[in-house]
Amino acid sequence: MMVSIRSSMRFLDGLKLAVVKVIEYITGDYPPITEVTLFADIAVQHQRTVMGIDGGNLQDIMHETCTSIHFPDPHSRYRSSQISIIGGLENVFDARQRIMGCLPVAILFDVIDESEQLTSGYLGELMQSLDIYISMKPKGKNYIQVMRK
Template sequence: MEETNTQIAWPSKLKIGAKSKKDPHIKVSGKKENVKEAKEKIMSVLDTKSNRVTLKMDVSHTEHSHVIGKGGNNIKKVMEETGCHIHFPDSNRNNQAEKSNQVSIAGQPAGVESARVRIRELLPLVLMFELPIAGILQPIPDPNSPTIQHISQTYNISVSFKQRSRMYGATVIVRGSQNNTSAVKEGTAMLLEHLAGSLASAIPVSTQLDIAAQHHLFMMGRNGSNIKHIMQRTGAQIHFPDPSNPQKKSTVYLQGTIESVCLARQYLMGCLPLVLMFDMKEEIEVEPQFITQLMEQLDVFISIKPKPKQPSKVGKKLTCS
């Protein structure tokens, strides 16, 4: 305002690319030349008309609070550094039965891709393994023991134990961050060696992913070809849930060595569907044959449909998925 000597009134809640899909209305008052300058500065920041895209990605609703961070610190930092608006589904707060995994990112294409990568890196990475049974009433290891505390601090991971039954064994749970994968893997290997000794190399490690059930067939590929390829390439076992099991219908299990499980998890996350949307001017005509060619070449689905009309604004929306 001081730079252009104008008065600017912003909406109380400015959310570009959020569920309303409406551009913000900003009121600028002042001399004609000053208003023009202020408008150019605002539009250079918002850039709602040109080269702006919206990407919709799946992030398990159980991890939304972890990604957002305390007081929104994590996601605010991502938005500031990428110049994007990131929107988490409001419906999850009120709807206890049906949760949405969909997260929307709006901004310039390069910024959107950077934000997508950053969000994936903020996800937690949890690895688990079962301790071998040495005998009846085997005590659970103490997570506060000097050795385990040293491993936790060295590799920046948290370690917890869950007893399998009153008499036998325990599950070891190692929790870290996706952006610290190497340390999580090394820390898990150290724990295995410390707790299982010579048996460490024979103990399988597991992890799980919460993936919306409607994406399972897409990710598995025709006759399960995609999953078979990932298992062959990594050596990990991947188990999709029985569709008839309502309690675990979205949980996908991975098992194998530390390296194979982490690699298979990475491949699976790369297979999650993405939807990219952007506006195009109504007068632009796109040849159907060109769209068909693109879909075949890039193995994507593209649709073009008229955008809901707003006052003084007409256009089309192109969607790629």
């Protein structure tokens, strides 16, 4: 029997409780080895970043959480954003959280025109030491974009 329980991640505790209650109701017990599948959406343009170089991020997450994570075929004609995470109940939520931590983050902000000019050498040092990407572009007002690699 396939059971599907859907919820917003805002109600994570309720979602976990519902899974446990349904399994207990159907089986009469909560077997700790019950395998579940969690589906999550990762935008196609971010999937390679999340997987990491040669799938390194993905391998680490699967190893550390004892889960199996499947991304859609990047060469498929029909590109999908849905990934699946298979494993124990707590493990799939842990793996999902770690995957979300691999998503790129961009922060944009305005710099006051009178502020001191940032030199490319200084920006280069920041990028190197913090493992981030920084770009500055004039757009009416200056703005800086900071993105985690």
